[in-house]
Structure formats: C-alpha cells, structure tokens
Amino acid sequence: MTQQHDLLHWYEASLPQRERKLRGHFSTPPRLVEQVLDACGYTSDVDLSGIRVLDPACGSGNFLAAASRRLLSYGREAGVSARVSARYLHHNIWGFDPDPIACMLAELQLHETFKDNYPRSRALRHLHIHQADGLAFPWQQRGHVDLFLANPPYLAAKNNDLSGYRSTHQRGQADSYLLFLNLALQIVRPGGWIGLVLPDPVLARSNATLERQRLLTETTIHHIWHLADVFAAYVGAVVIVAQKTPPPIHHQISWKRERWIDTAARAANKDNLPLQVMTTVSQQQLGQQPGAELRYLLSTIKGTIIERLQHQLHMQIDPQAPRTLACLGEYVVIRRGEELGKDSALLKGSAPHPDDLKWYPVLRGGIDIHPYAIPAATCWIAREQVLKPLHRYLAPKILLVKSAGRLQATLDVQGHVVLQTLYMLQPVVNPNPTIQTAFSEEDELYFLMALLNSRILQDYLYALHTAYKWVQPQIEQHVLAQLPIPAQAAYEEKEQIIARARLLMHACSKSSSVVELKAQSYELYEEQERAICALYEIALQQRQVSDPPRDVIDEGVSLYG
Structure with missing residues (x-):
C-alpha cells in the first residue's frame, strides 16, 4: 500500500x-x-x-x-x-x-x-x-x-x-x-x-x-x-x-x-x-x-432583523401604499472603474510634478480602501489612459470594494480614478420623487456610506449572498443594487447619522491628528450602529418594500459591461 x-x-x-x-x-x-x-x-x-x-x-x-x-x-x-x-x-x-x-x-x-x-x-x-x-x-x-x-x-x-x-x-x-x-x-x-x-x-x-x-x-x-x-x-x-x-x-x-x-x-x-x-x-x-x-x-x-428584511424584500406589495424600505439602486447608479489590473504597467508608483495636470491619482481596490477612511492613492495614471468619462471620477462618490465577503465603503471627494475592483456609487440623475431629498447630494452619500458600513447590511449581505463563495468572494452588482435602504428616515435622525459619518471619516483616517476623536471612535461607531438599527426597525414595522427600477440597474450594467 x-x-x-x-x-x-x-x-x-x-x-x-x-x-x-x-x-x-x-x-x-x-x-x-x-x-x-x-x-x-x-x-x-x-x-x-x-x-x-x-x-x-x-x-x-x-x-x-x-x-x-x-x-x-x-x-x-x-x-x-x-x-x-x-x-x-x-x-x-x-x-x-x-x-x-x-x-x-x-x-x-x-x-x-x-x-x-x-x-x-x-x-x-x-x-x-x-x-x-x-x-x-x-x-x-x-x-x-x-x-x-x-x-x-x-x-x-x-x-x-x-x-x-x-x-x-x-x-x-x-x-x-x-x-x-x-x-x-x-x-x-x-x-x-x-x-x-x-x-x-x-x-x-x-x-x-x-x-x-x-x-x-x-x-x-x-x-x-x-x-x-x-x-x-x-x-x-x-x-x-x-x-x-x-x-x-x-x-x-x-x-x-x-x-x-x-x-x-x-x-x-x-x-x-x-x-x-x-x-x-x-x-x-x-x-x-x-x-x-x-x-x-x-x-x-x-427571527433576526436580517430574516425580516429578506422576507420583506420578496413580498408582493400595493404599489400605491407608502413605502418605508427602498433599494439602494433607487438612490445611486453603480459602476466599475477602469478595466485594468492593480499591477498594470500603465500605473506609475511615483507622483508626478504638482503642476502636471495630465496625471490623476488612482485607487486600486481593497488595498487602498477601508471603511470610513479617507482614501489615499499611491499610484498615478496618465489622462490619455483613462478610458471612461473623467467626470465620473471627479464627482463625489462612494467607493466600495468588489472582491470582498463584507461591505467596505468610504467616500471620495478628491476626484480619484479607480480600477475595476471598486464600485463607484453616485446619485441617480432623476431620483424617484417619493424619496426624500432634503439633504445635499454629498450628505446623501454620507448617509448611504454609513448604512453600507453598518453591521445590519454587513450581516445581511454575508448571510444571504457572499458566504457561499468562500475563496475570493465577490459582491455582485445586482445584489448591491437590491440592498434594503430605509426610505422615510426622519430628518433629525438622518442628520445625526450624517454628522457621525463625517466624524468617523476623520477618526478612521491615517491623516487624522485628533487623538481624542480617535479614542472616542469606538463609542461613536456604536452610537451610529444603534441609530441605524433603530431606522431599520421603524422601517420594518409598516412592512412595505419595493424592487429597484429595472432602468436604474440596467443603466449601471450597460455603463461598465
């Protein structure tokens, strides 16, 4: 033998x-x-x-x-x-x-x-x-x-x-x-x-x-x-x-x-x-x-809030009834960045001269993106090598790691170019009129980023989608577009979540020098979690939900193939 x-x-x-x-x-x-x-x-x-x-x-x-x-x-x-x-x-x-x-x-x-x-x-x-x-x-x-x-x-x-x-x-x-x-x-x-x-x-x-x-x-x-x-x-x-x-x-x-x-x-x-x-x-x-x-x-x-959310997302509803839950795809268009690998020869590791406007900083994926942390690029790309519309990169956007088992989101207001390993989430051009728009587009992005980094959506995505590919899991675009979002959050609660998200961006960033804020970041995060959980509990009480409009999802697919 x-x-x-x-x-x-x-x-x-x-x-x-x-x-x-x-x-x-x-x-x-x-x-x-x-x-x-x-x-x-x-x-x-x-x-x-x-x-x-x-x-x-x-x-x-x-x-x-x-x-x-x-x-x-x-x-x-x-x-x-x-x-x-x-x-x-x-x-x-x-x-x-x-x-x-x-x-x-x-x-x-x-x-x-x-x-x-x-x-x-x-x-x-x-x-x-x-x-x-x-x-x-x-x-x-x-x-x-x-x-x-x-x-x-x-x-x-x-x-x-x-x-x-x-x-x-x-x-x-x-x-x-x-x-x-x-x-x-x-x-x-x-x-x-x-x-x-x-x-x-x-x-x-x-x-x-x-x-x-x-x-x-x-x-x-x-x-x-x-x-x-x-x-x-x-x-x-x-x-x-x-x-x-x-x-x-x-x-x-x-x-x-x-x-x-x-x-x-x-x-x-x-x-x-x-x-x-x-x-x-x-x-x-x-x-x-x-x-x-x-x-x-x-x-x-x-018996958890995750199961209740999943159940509500598949319920048949009265389209005339007021909704308390919507889908992420109603708020944002989801696209990928440049179709390049992180080791592409087109990427340069040293920063060009500050007066050279023909080069742009590049974010490569999970290596450069962490929840709430202000992104910092270590690579650059020439303007002529950027194939997708440049205005997408220059506008404020949520960045989310694609090849991951859990949600990792941050906000980019610095105009980075990104690679295909990242999703870019930007406000829809014609938002649904039933969705509240009392806040600026940037505030809305802070709010959505806070939800994406919450334990509720982390566990929701993992238990229902990403856990079933153990090696190299990926978050699929249609799954991301269908994540449940509270559609009728009260102004005061939403304002506080946005304010905490801004504070957490500074607390979680390497560039932050506010020592006291860093020390308090854990308590701040837990307070944010309690507030977000309360939003979902209120949204579930009325048991109403809708599917994302197909044209919103299809627009994102057609834009990045």
Missing part, C-alpha cells in the same frame, strides 16, 4: 499547477472520501453485494478504492469466497476517466485493495475502469446506479468548450460540474444515493439555478458541507449528499461550514481550531428562494 500511495502522490505532484487547473485534476482526500461513504450509508455492516457504484470522473480512483475496501470487508464478514468477492467488484464498481494514466492508477488501487484482502487469490481479472468521458457515454439505461460518487473537474464554460455535450444545447452552456450533477439526477435509481464534491459557486450562482431546483424537488438532501482549503485551487468545496427521493415536507438538511485540516492536525488539534457543530436548515425553505439558492445560513438568522 505504501508503494501504491507513493505512486499516486508522484503522479499528482508531477503535474504542474497550471496543468492541474486546466484539467481540473484535484483528488479527493481519503478522509473526506470515507466521510462521504458513511453519509451515503455505504458501510460494510450492510449488504453491499447488490449496490452498483459509479464514479464517472474517477481520476486515480480514491472513491472507488474506498468503496471496494468496504465491499470486500462485507464479503469477508459474510464468509464469501475470493471468487465471489471478485465478482462483486466486477459487477458493482464502475469508473470512467479520459486520462489513461489515471485509469491505470485506479485499476492499480483496486487490485492492491483486493490483494490486501485475498493475498493468495488471482480471481480478480477484469474491472470496469474505462478510459472514456463519463459525460459522453450513451446512458440509455436510466435508473440503474445505486450510488453515484464524483469529484468532477471544475471546468468553467467560459474557459472550456463544453458545447459537444447534449445537455448544453438544451439551455446554453453550463460549467462542467453542473453536467455531472445533471447526470446524477438522470441515472441514479429511485431511492439511490448521490455523493458529490463540487465547487461552492453551485450554492448560489445563477447558472446553477435549474440544477438546484431539480436537486431540491427530486432528492432529499441529507448533508451540505461547505469546506475551505480542501484542494490547492482557488475555490471552496461543497459536499452534497442526497437520496433520490422527493423530500418530506418538514425535512431538515444538516450543514456545516469549516476549514479543512488533515487527519493528524485534527487529531492533535494543533491549530486549536473549533470544530463545526452540525446545524440544520429546512429544505422547503431553500426551495422557496428566488433562484433555489442553497443558503444554509438562513437557519442562523431565524
């Missing part, structure tokens, strides 16, 4: 990182494989002799080898001969992969597993490990797979041609892992089991809506495990364990969210990491989400 393990490790280690990413070759850790098999009920203390197992993207065979060990263990406990056990493996363990070396390694694992159990037997001659594309196989016989296991390659449609698969022609292209999820729903028999290791965008990304809808209606989902650091790839992993049977009305899905640590570290708990306690969420509640999103954190916000 040691020689076998070394060979498997050598093959994976010999692949360059870029090649592994292009091919989606990242093997499932053995401990995670065992946990998936346990969750699917594939254990040696039950009769496994008639359970057909398929891994249509088997790679070097980690799932199949673990299943084989359990099948052979069952055979030994049942007292069957080596020949019968070999027949079990031949009939029940199936794997496909287009990589010939991976197939060879998978066969080697299965042969070594059989040899460990029956060292003197030569009964195992043929295995169903096939060098073939599991998605392209003609699956005329449906419903004959009892256990579908896969950690399919994470290949995005935008970077790979997947048009050759029939299912992509039915609704446009889909990322490769969604094709495997579709395959599982197609060929697993009623009552059979599905154990999939998928990238975490499947939890909430819009291109997976149809698959999630089918999963929630056609299967009973028993487990959702959201894991970070499982693979040496820039993506979080989601394990979905489901049974091919419609869910009971009150079924609860067990979920956990944690960082993956190896067996030795977990046993010793060397990192002193808290182990995630299992929590549950209603499958029916997930099915009622607008895009059937698997928002498992809904169970953690039950």
